[in-house]
Amino acid sequence: MNKLALLFLVLILVSCSSKKKQQTDNFTTVFETSNGTETATYEQTIGFYSDLAETYPEISIQAIGETDSGKPLHIVTLNSNNEFNFEAIRKNGKRILLINNGIHPGESDGIDATMLLFRDIVQGKINLPKQTVLVTIPIYNVGGSLNRNSTTRTNQNGPKSYGFRGNARNFDLNRDFIKSDTKNARTFAEIFHLVKPDVFIDNHVSNGADYQYTLTHLFTQHDKLGGSLGDFLHTKMMPQLEQKLQDKNWDITPYVNVFNRTPEKGFSQFMDSPRYSTGYTTLWNTLGMMVETHMLKPYKQRVEGTYELMKSMIEITESEGDEISNLRANAVQELQKNSTYPIQWSIDTTQTTTLQFKGFEGNMIDSDVTDSQRLKYDSTKPFTKEIRYSNYMKSTLEVDVPKAYVIPKNWWTVIDLLKLNAVEMTPFKNDTTLIVKSYKIISYDTRKQAYEGHYQHYNVELDHTEEEVTFTKGDYLVLTNQNAFRYLIETLEPQAPDSFFIWNFFDTILQQKEGFSPYVWEDKAKLILEQNPELNKEFNIKKTNDQEFANNWYAQLDWLHKQSEHYEKAHLQYPVYRLFK
Numbered sequence: 001m002n003k004l005a006l007l008f009l010v011l012i013l014v015s016c017s018s019k020k021k022q023q024t025d026n027f028t029t030v031f032e033t034s035n036g037t038e039t040a041t042y043e044q045t046i047g048f049y050s051d052l053a054e055t056y057p058e059i060s061i062q063a064i065g066e067t068d069s070g071k072p073l074h075i076v077t078l079n080s081n082n083e084f085n086f087e088a089i090r091k092n093g094k095r096i097l098l099i100n101n102g103i104h105p106g107e108s109d110g111i112d113a114t115m116l117l118f119r120d121i122v123q124g125k126i127n128l129p130k131q132t133v134l135v136t137i138p139i140y141n142v143g144g145s146l147n148r149n150s151t152t153r154t155n156q157n158g159p160k161s162y163g164f165r166g167n168a169r170n171f172d173l174n175r176d177f178i179k180s181d182t183k184n185a186r187t188f189a190e191i192f193h194l195v196k197p198d199v200f201i202d203n204h205v206s207n208g209a210d211y212q213y214t215l216t217h218l219f220t221q222h223d224k225l226g227g228s229l230g231d232f233l234h235t236k237m238m239p240q241l242e243q244k245l246q247d248k249n250w251d252i253t254p255y256v257n258v259f260n261r262t263p264e265k266g267f268s269q270f271m272d273s274p275r276y277s278t279g280y281t282t283l284w285n286t287l288g289m290m291v292e293t294h295m296l297k298p299y300k301q302r303v304e305g306t307y308e309l310m311k312s313m314i315e316i317t318e319s320e321g322d323e324i325s326n327l328r329a330n331a332v333q334e335l336q337k338n339s340t341y342p343i344q345w346s347i348d349t350t351q352t353t354t355l356q357f358k359g360f361e362g363n364m365i366d367s368d369v370t371d372s373q374r375l376k377y378d379s380t381k382p383f384t385k386e387i388r389y390s391n392y393m394k395s396t397l398e399v400d401v402p403k404a405y406v407i408p409k410n411w412w413t414v415i416d417l418l419k420l421n422a423v424e425m426t427p428f429k430n431d432t433t434l435i436v437k438s439y440k441i442i443s444y445d446t447r448k449q450a451y452e453g454h455y456q457h458y459n460v461e462l463d464h465t466e467e468e469v470t471f472t473k474g475d476y477l478v479l480t481n482q483n484a485f486r487y488l489i490e491t492l493e494p495q496a497p498d499s500f501f502i503w504n505f506f507d508t509i510l511q512q513k514e515g516f517s518p519y520v521w522e523d524k525a526k527l528i529l530e531q532n533p534e535l536n537k538e539f540n541i542k543k544t545n546d547q548e549f550a551n552n553w554y555a556q557l558d559w560l561h562k563q564s565e566h567y568e569k570a571h572l573q574y575p576v577y578r579l580f581k
Contacts, residue, residue, distance in 0.1 A: 036300025065187030105163025110203020143168025342395030
């Protein structure tokens with residue numbers, strides 16, 4: 001090749017490279033080029049952040065773990081001093097704000113808003129936060145994002161196409177943070193315990209009532225978060241966010257928790273139990289909230305509102321950072337001052353908040369479809385009315401906090417999840433006998449319809465006993481005096497609403513493995529009654545007082561079997577034990 005041809009080739013390559021660089025540096029998103037009508041695909045989103053990270057040293061993108069789709073999750077980190085080691089970030093005294101997007105990929109507002117946010121920060125359109133590090137999971141539900149369509153968000157006003165709510169195995173990932181049936185949830189736990197965020201935002205779009213607001217917020221319930229941290233969330237962080245958005249002409253209201261009725265009669269705060277993202281992050285004393293934009297507002301408006309909300313939350317995290325750090329550092333110790341821990345909640349009807357609510361008139365009118373009544377909103381009739389908001393909760397069941405739990409190594413599915421969640425556990429080096437508190441399952445109900453791959457239990461009743469139990473080498477002692485304090489109680493106490501028992505992890509104890517043949521047991525039962533006068537007396541009293549029992553010969557034999565040495569100890573015996581000394 002002669003020198004002229006070589007020079008010409010170099011010029012072409014430089015020109016192409018310069019052109020590509022110029023296009024990359026522009027970082028215009030699909031949302032913007034479509035004038036706010038479209039959302040980026042999974043490939044476009046990851047490509048955008050990869051290019052951003054190549055161009056700006058303040059940004060890093062990292063692939064972590066697996067998802068059910070076969071593709072990894074990513075985290076994108078924005079730090080003013082270009083430090084991306086999270087242990088070093090924490091040592092430097094910075095706060096970390098984690099933003100989760102695309103848990104329901106049809107609710108794509110946060111995906112596009114966060115792309116704009118990160119770009120505008122590194123390009124100087126927004127002040128670069130000095131003491132707050134931003135981390136985002138660009139699209140959490142990768143499989144759902146790849147399953148694009150334009151029809152499944154029946155109630156939603158744009159974008160033109162979007163992902164599907166279910167993941168690659170059709171799980172709703174916002175019900176999977178405790179049971180962790182998906183690779184997505186297991187990788188989220190890995191990310192969460194790597195990042196250890198101080199503040200958490202999960203971006204969503206609502207279904208429900210119609211009203212004037214584009215933005216609604218769903219902060220974790222402040223009584224459940226508890227203590228000084230709950231007070232800060234309720235009296236400082238939430239009012240500041242509302243005020244900042246109001247100053248920008250972005251009105252916001254609490255999430256409108258009603259179904260097929262108008263909000264005028266009032267509504268209650270949503271209780272985010274640990275199966276949900278903000279319920280899970282609360283277990284680690286992270287200040288969490290969901291953003292719920294309104295489904296009927298134009299897509300462009302919803303994305304812009306989400307963008308402004310995240311900007312405001314960054315400002316709050318910057319200005320209140322020292323207090324946030326101090327409150328979180330003391331949260332576990334503050335909780336452990338109490339000898340009991342609340343695991344079930346209900347609305348406190350003695351306390352309410354009055355909202356100046358901006359809604360639309362709604363009425364029940366005759367339906368042209370069902371020949372019944374249907375709800376109809378009239379957006380030409382806006383109103384501002386005082387609405388009762390029930391945002392105080394009271395505990396309805398508390399448990400004594402043990403010094404430790406003891407978990408036999410046999411229950412490896414539970415132990416694996418504890419390890420995944422950075423729970424500190426010590427295996428016994430030798431067989432060990434301890435005096436422990438034990439639970440026996442007395443009664444429970446079970447859902448008759450499948451819910452996220454499970455048939456959950458509820459209305460669990462327990463019998464409490466103290467007994468001497470010998471544990472074998474390799475069984476685990478799990479002290480509650482650790483950062484996983486909340487997580488342990490909420491997952492290991494059977495009556496907690498998202499406990500491992502509720503989610504069927506211990507169902508094998510519910511089935512009796514050995515029984516009896518009535519014609520054989522009848523003779524043995526007679527001998528037992530003859531040899532045990534007190535048991536005979538109790539048996540006769542039960543037959544006298546319980547007519548159903550008296551008329552059921554098999555129930556009588558079964559009752560006697562359960563009083564005998566032949567009845568298996570494992571049946572209904574909860575295999576996690578509580579240690580108080």
